Amino acid sequence: MGEISKDISSTLQANEEVVEILHPKGGPRLNKMDGQILPIFTTPQIWKSIKEMKPRNSDVFICTYPKSGTTFMKQICAQLLDNNYRIDQANQKLDLKTSSLEKTGSEVIEVMPDPRLIKTHLNYNLAPKNSEAKYIYVVRNPKDVVVSYYFHCKLFKYYGFKNGKLDVFFDIFLAGEVEWGCYFEHLLSWLTHIDEPNILLIKYEDMLEDIDAIVKKIGFFIGGNAAETVSNTISLQQVIEQSRFDSMKENQDRLFVHVESYFEGGGNFMRKGCKRDWKNYLTREQSERIDQAFVKHLTGTIAENWWKEEMKWDED
Numbered sequence: 516m517g518e519i520s521k522d523i524s525s526t527l528q529a530n531e532e533v534v535e536i537l538h539p540k541g542g543p544r545l546n547k548m549d550g551q552i553l554p555i556f557t558t559p560q561i562w563k564s565i566k567e568m569k570p571r572n573s574d575v576f577i578c579t580y581p582k583s584g585t586t587f588m589k590q591i592c593a594q595l596l597d598n599n600y601r602i603d604q605a606n607q608k609l610d611l612k613t614s615s616l617e618k619t620g621s622e623v624i625e626v627m628p629d630p631r632l633i634k635t636h637l638n639y640n641l642a643p644k645n646s647e648a649k650y651i652y653v654v655r656n657p658k659d660v661v662v663s664y665y666f667h668c669k670l671f672k673y674y675g676f677k678n679g680k681l682d683v684f685f686d687i688f689l690a691g692e693v694e695w696g697c698y699f700e701h702l703l704s705w706l707t708h709i710d711e712p713n714i715l716l717i718k719y720e721d722m723l724e725d726i727d728a729i730v731k732k733i734g735f736f737i738g739g740n741a742a743e744t745v746s747n748t749i750s751l752q753q754v755i756e757q758s759r760f761d762s763m764k765e766n767q768d769r770l771f772v773h774v775e776s777y778f779e780g781g782g783n784f785m786r787k788g789c790k791r792d793w794k795n796y797l798t799r800e801q802s803e804r805i806d807q808a809f810v811k812h813l814t815g816t817i818a819e820n821w822w823k824e825e826m827k828w829d830e831d
Contacts, residue, residue, distance in 0.1 A: 689805070703812060
């Protein structure tokens, strides 16, 4: 299990010799294969293994666009699948309970015991499929996503973006020139499939507002031990308390293995965990540009009326 979250520094160095590393317009460093923008740690071997992966019936996939509540959902699901996992215990690491598909590839995931918890930022068309596996798609309003994504890229050393500017990042985000591509295209790829019985859509904002109901919903969706856990008042409450933002921030050194090799000095992965933080950073013009993109891409879909309050520009 220790290989699930191995130090990626050697992978990064080797990958730079065989793939196209992009550095668009002063933005974070990226990797491109088969027309898909990926992290620079996704090697050709990893990418090939992903395309050939055959998920098991018991697999649980956490699928998100970056900075949409991925770690929040991982923490919930890790507890629902393993009653012995607790983030406040010194010998526990969330990374050892899950696997990041684009970081490890399917060969590492193959040795994980069932049920496997797998994280991916791939869109629906690229994600490995199994009609019996469970897919949880977490979404977040794009204004909070772009701000959180900006700080994320400044934090991780391998992006080479420590001194990056928000104005620059905003433009490449809206152009879809970031890892995993366009936010809106990613969302649309999953929206057309959310009525399928093995796909559950969860809004990040709902997780903040009513975590009790969301944890129950996830547990009954996964079924088995997860359903039993949320049916028990004591175990349900434990999952809820361990999944609160303050608890994860207090124990964020247990979220990752080799954390010291990932982050720029003084940064925090668990930054704020709130709604409408974008208002502290985006200009009105930037806010309106996202509104326009939202209307362009999502009018006529079930998402067209989402996040009215979260995205509106209130006069101060």
